[in-house]
Amino acid sequence: MSLLVVGSVALDSVETPFGVAQDVLGGSANFFAAAASLFCNVQMVGVVGSDYPLADLDFLAQRGVDLAGVEQVEGESFRWTGVYSFDLNSRETKETRLGVFADFKPRIPEPFRDAEWVFLGNIHPDLQHDVLDQVRNPRFVAMDTMNFWINNPETRESLVRLLGRVDALMVNDTEARELTGDHNLLRAARWIHERGPSLVVVKKGEHGAIMYCRDFIFFAPGYPLEEVFDPTGAGDAFAGGFMGYLTRSGGLSGDDLRRAMVHGSALGSFAVEKFSIDRLRDLTSGEVSERVRAFRDLTAFDHLAYVPVPAT
Amino acid sequence: MSLLVVGSVALDSVETPFGVAQDVLGGSANFFAAAASLFCNVQMVGVVGSDYPLADLDFLAQRGVDLAGVEQVEGESFRWTGVYSFDLNSRETKETRLGVFADFKPRIPEPFRDAEWVFLGNIHPDLQHDVLDQVRNPRFVAMDTMNFWINNPETRESLVRLLGRVDALMVNDTEARELTGDHNLLRAARWIHERGPSLVVVKKGEHGAIMYCRDFIFFAPGYPLEEVFDPTGAGDAFAGGFMGYLTRSGGLSGDDLRRAMVHGSALGSFAVEKFSIDRLRDLTSGEVSERVRAFRDLTAFDHLAYVPVPAT
Numbered sequence: 001m002s003l004l005v006v007g008s009v010a011l012d013s014v015e016t017p018f019g020v021a022q023d024v025l026g027g028s029a030n031f032f033a034a035a036a037s038l039f040c041n042v043q044m045v046g047v048v049g050s051d052y053p054l055a056d057l058d059f060l061a062q063r064g065v066d067l068a069g070v071e072q073v074e075g076e077s078f079r080w081t082g083v084y085s086f087d088l089n090s091r092e093t094k095e096t097r098l099g100v101f102a103d104f105k106p107r108i109p110e111p112f113r114d115a116e117w118v119f120l121g122n123i124h125p126d127l128q129h130d131v132l133d134q135v136r137n138p139r140f141v142a143m144d145t146m147n148f149w150i151n152n153p154e155t156r157e158s159l160v161r162l163l164g165r166v167d168a169l170m171v172n173d174t175e176a177r178e179l180t181g182d183h184n185l186l187r188a189a190r191w192i193h194e195r196g197p198s199l200v201v202v203k204k205g206e207h208g209a210i211m212y213c214r215d216f217i218f219f220a221p222g223y224p225l226e227e228v229f230d231p232t233g234a235g236d237a238f239a240g241g242f243m244g245y246l247t248r249s250g251g252l253s254g255d256d257l258r259r260a261m262v263h264g265s266a267l268g269s270f271a272v273e274k275f276s277i278d279r280l281r282d283l284t285s286g287e288v289s290e291r292v293r294a295f296r297d298l299t300a301f302d303h304l305a306y307v308p309v310p311a312t
Numbered sequence: 313m314s315l316l317v318v319g320s321v322a323l324d325s326v327e328t329p330f331g332v333a334q335d336v337l338g339g340s341a342n343f344f345a346a347a348a349s350l351f352c353n354v355q356m357v358g359v360v361g362s363d364y365p366l367a368d369l370d371f372l373a374q375r376g377v378d379l380a381g382v383e384q385v386e387g388e389s390f391r392w393t394g395v396y397s398f399d400l401n402s403r404e405t406k407e408t409r410l411g412v413f414a415d416f417k418p419r420i421p422e423p424f425r426d427a428e429w430v431f432l433g434n435i436h437p438d439l440q441h442d443v444l445d446q447v448r449n450p451r452f453v454a455m456d457t458m459n460f461w462i463n464n465p466e467t468r469e470s471l472v473r474l475l476g477r478v479d480a481l482m483v484n485d486t487e488a489r490e491l492t493g494d495h496n497l498l499r500a501a502r503w504i505h506e507r508g509p510s511l512v513v514v515k516k517g518e519h520g521a522i523m524y525c526r527d528f529i530f531f532a533p534g535y536p537l538e539e540v541f542d543p544t545g546a547g548d549a550f551a552g553g554f555m556g557y558l559t560r561s562g563g564l565s566g567d568d569l570r571r572a573m574v575h576g577s578a579l580g581s582f583a584v585e586k587f588s589i590d591r592l593r594d595l596t597s598g599e600v601s602e603r604v605r606a607f608r609d610l611t612a613f614d615h616l617a618y619v620p621v622p623a624t
Contacts, residue, residue, distance in 0.1 A: 087495045183399045186538045207519040208533070219533040219610045221520070226498045258613035292615050298531045299611035301570035303604050 002041045002066075003247040004138075005032045006106050006131050007121020007236070009046035009070060010078040013094075014275060016230050017086050024276035025056055026080060028121035028144065029070075031233035034280035035240025035267040036119075037063040038288060039248040043112040045069030045131075049077035049100045059281055068109050075100040088228050089206070108134040117247040119239060120166070122146050125158040132165050140252065142168035142199075142243060144235070150179045160195060168199035170239055176202050185210065186217075199257070201242070201264075203235050209268075211261050216254060220261045221298055223269035223291065230275045234268040237280065241267030259292075266291040314353045314378075315559040317344045318418050318443050319433020319456075319548070321358035321382060322390040325406075326587065328542050329398050336588035337368055338392060340433035340456065341382075343545035346592035347552025347579040348431075349375040350600060351560040355424040357381030357443075361389035361412045371593055380421050387412040400540050401518070420446040429559045431551060432478070434458050437470040444477050452564065454480035454511075454555060456547070462491045472507060480511035482551050488514050497522065498529075511569070513554070513576075515547050521580075523573050528566060532573045533610055535581035535603065542587045546580045549592065553579030571604075578603040 005028075012026030029046045036042045041064045048054065048070060061067055076099035084091045106127055113136050120128040120143040128143060143166045149155040159179075163169065169192055173185065180188040189200040189212035200212040206228075208221040242264030249256050266288055273279040317340075324338030341358045348354045353376045360366065360382060373379055388411035396403045418439055425448050432440040432455040440455060455478045461467040471491075475481065481504055485497065492500040501512040501524035512524040518540075520533040554576030561568050578600055585591045 184538060186536050204519070207516070210533075210536070217536055217610060218613070219536075221522075221531040221533065221611075224498050224522070224529055224531075226496060255614055259615070262613055262615070296613070296615040298529060299533075301530075301574055301608065302567060303571070303574070303608040 001247060001250065002043055002115055003036055003117040003119065003243055004043045004045065004108070004112050004115035004135065005029050005036070005119045005121060005240075005243075006045040006069075006108075006128075007032060007119075007123060008078055008101060009044075009048050009052070010080055010101070011052070012232060012276065013079070013081040014230055014232055015083040016088065017084070018227070018229050019275070021230070021275040023079070026232065026276060027078065028233075028236040028239075030057075030060075030277055031236035031271060031280075032119060032121060032240035032243075033060055033065045034277040035237040035271070036244030036247070037065050038267070038280075038283065038285065039241075039244030039263075040064075041066065042244070043069060043109075043115060045106050045108055045112065047071045047073060047100050047104045049073065049075045052077045066112075069107070069112055071107065073100050077101075082232070084231065088231050091231070106131050106134075116140070117243060118142070119243050120144065121236065125149055125155055125162050128162055129158065129165070132162075140168070140246065141166045142170055142239065144170050144239060145175065145179075147175055147178055150175060163192065164196040166197055168201060169197045170201040170203065170235075170242070172203045172205070172235065176200070186212070201261070203238060203268075205231070205234070209238065209261060209265055211257065213254070213257065218258050218261050220265040220295065223265065223295065223298075225269060225272070228272045231272050233277065234271050237271035237277075238264040238268035241265070262292055262295045263288070265295060313559060313562065314355055314427055315348055315429040315431065315555055316355045316357065316420070316424050316427035316447065317341050317348070317431045317433060317552075317555075318357040318381075318420075318440075319344060319431075319435060320390055320413060321356075321360050321364070322392055322413070323364070324544060324588065325391070325393040326542055326544055327395040328400065329396070330539070330541050331587070333542070333587040335391070338544065338588060339390065340545075340548040342369075342372075342589055343548035343583065343592075344431060344433060344552035344555075345372055345377045346589040347549040347583070348556030348559070349377050350579070350592075350595065350597065351553075351556030351575075352376075353378065354556070355381060355421075355427060357418050357420055357424065359383045359385060359412050359416045361385065361387045364389045378424075381419070381424055383419065385412050389413075394544070396543065400543050403543070418443050418446075428452070429555060430454070431555050432456065433548065437461050437467055437474050440474055441470065441477070444474075452480070452558065453478045454482055454551065456482050456551060457487065457491075459487055459490055462487060475504065476508040478509055480513060481509045482513040482515065482547075482554070484515045484517070484547065488512070498524070513573070515550060515580075517543070517546070521550065521573060521577055523569065525566070525569065530570050530573050532577040532607065535577065535607065535610075537581060537584070540584045543584050545589065546583045549583035549589075550576040550580035553577070574604055574607045575600070577607060
């Protein structure tokens with residue numbers, strides 16, 4: 001019952017209307033592991049440079065994250081610098097320095113190759129293929145990607161081929177539309193289903209997330225927050241909550257998947273309350289349960305109490 | 313148990329990526345009444361010109377809509393012409409000809425003045441005041457408005473004063489933000505609560521609708537449709553479903569309000585399936601119940617089945 005994540009381990013510098021953070025923990029694997037480790041053991045694979053403050057990851061290790069797959073090599077760590085607009089709905093990337101991430105070749109440690117649950121963070125689709133070549137018999141594989149890989153014809157071919165090897169695609173709405181060439185998400189999901197994944201999860205930021213299965217659709221709203229502090233990593237925290245919950249529950253029934261969506265949304269909503277992964281550091285299971293209940297109160301209604309009169 | 317609506321009765325000309333409609337039934341009162349009349353008797357007040365095809369409203373009368381308040385006067389009817397973008401997310405108004413609507417002074421027929429449930433469609437806030445001066449003792453009043461009245465300092469004063477006389481404000485997200493000067497909808501809702509309405513319903517188009525009560529929040533998603541044919545009138549059909557359901561149920565409990573939100577969303581989702589009010593014409597109660605159940609399936613999950621392990 002363990003969960004493997006392969007992704008970026010970065011240092012982010014972020015400016016939001018609420019403040020500035022410099023060289024703080026970032027990257028998809030960090031956000032994912034910080035969220036998923038509330039639910040299950042996590043095996044993490046990534047690369048950092050000689051400048052990375054590895055001691056800052058100690059709290060992940062204490063929460064059962066196995067960092068044996070995080071390689072440290074000579075050079076500079078992956079750094080991302082971004083500025084958010086006043087309403088946090090758009091952001092501008094000021095600088096991306098790939099550093100050692102440019103030559104990243106994921107090496108899955110032998111004990112990780114039996115992972116049943118696998119999350120392929122947003123990296124070059126060829127590398128995502130490489131990961132799947134190394135794991136033996138995963139039960140459930142989910143992947144993320146981004147417009148950069150979708151819009152380059154060469155990586156796109158690799159990406160579409162990868163769809164045939166995974167169970168779930170988790171992307172944002174723009175990515176789903178760019179990948180499929182269809183503005184309508186229902187048709188976009190069908191396009192993706194036809195290429196492999198039985199599950200398509202489309203993240204829509206403050207507008208929530210929607211899961212398209214072959215036989216049902218589930219929607220989780222964005223949690224109404226009075227202050228969104230820093231949206232960075234919300235999608236990866238969502239994926240961590242989603243996959244962590246599934247791994248912990250051990251099931252893939254419709255009910256499991258619905259609850260996974262809500263746990264993902266809960267973790268995503270916590271992630272944005274502070275800079276970096278700070279809010280996920282001391283998050284308790286009680287707070288998660290409370291928010292899951294709040295999600296229920298947000299959408300639950302008794303649908304059987306009343307049937308409208310027939311039209312005359 | 314009757315519901316009074318005051319609003320525009322117009323002729324729309326609409327171009328969408330799927331086709332063109334010329335001089336078809338439109339206006340807030342028409343969409344509202346077509347939706348609400350599935351649930352209860354509706355009393356409609358508005359004005360049309362000598363050119364209006366009143367016979368086209370016969371089907372509303374057959375559904376229990378009392379048209380005694382729809383005045384016909386010499387002149388041209390209110391006409392709106394608009395074109396939607398390929399993704400239906402934005403529209404351009406090509407022409408607005410107010411015609412007889414420019415001099416509209418709502419006169420509430422004597423038998424309508426005892427209405428318990430009242431919906432003030434989007435008209436000049438002074439006229440909305442006039443309507444409230446004429447009704448005797450309404451139990452629940454909801455109002456719509458638009459950016460045009462919000463951003464003009466003179467009408468804005470009247471509008472804010474009106475908030476102190478109504479129970480519910482139903483606007484879209486842009487309007488809520490412009491009215492309150494706050495981008496955050498949770499804070500915007502509180503601003504509105506402080507000025508009167510205990511209920512704030514924010515419509516977000518394809519992203520659903522959210523209801524802020526003083527002690528809880530309820531969210532209804534946009535219904536996933538493969539083809540949205542014509543978004544015109546969706547907000548008014550939503551309001552009609554919402555108010556029609558409340559009138560029919562006779563209650564204002566949290567459960568009633570939640571179900572009203574879902575019935576509103578259901579009616580809004582039907583409205584966009586065809587041009588004008590055409591889809592609402594032959595809509596059956598069975599179809600409404602089925603869609604309400606679909607809304608439930610879209611968001612329902614069992615939140616008690618599993619509590620995550622505590623963080624170590």
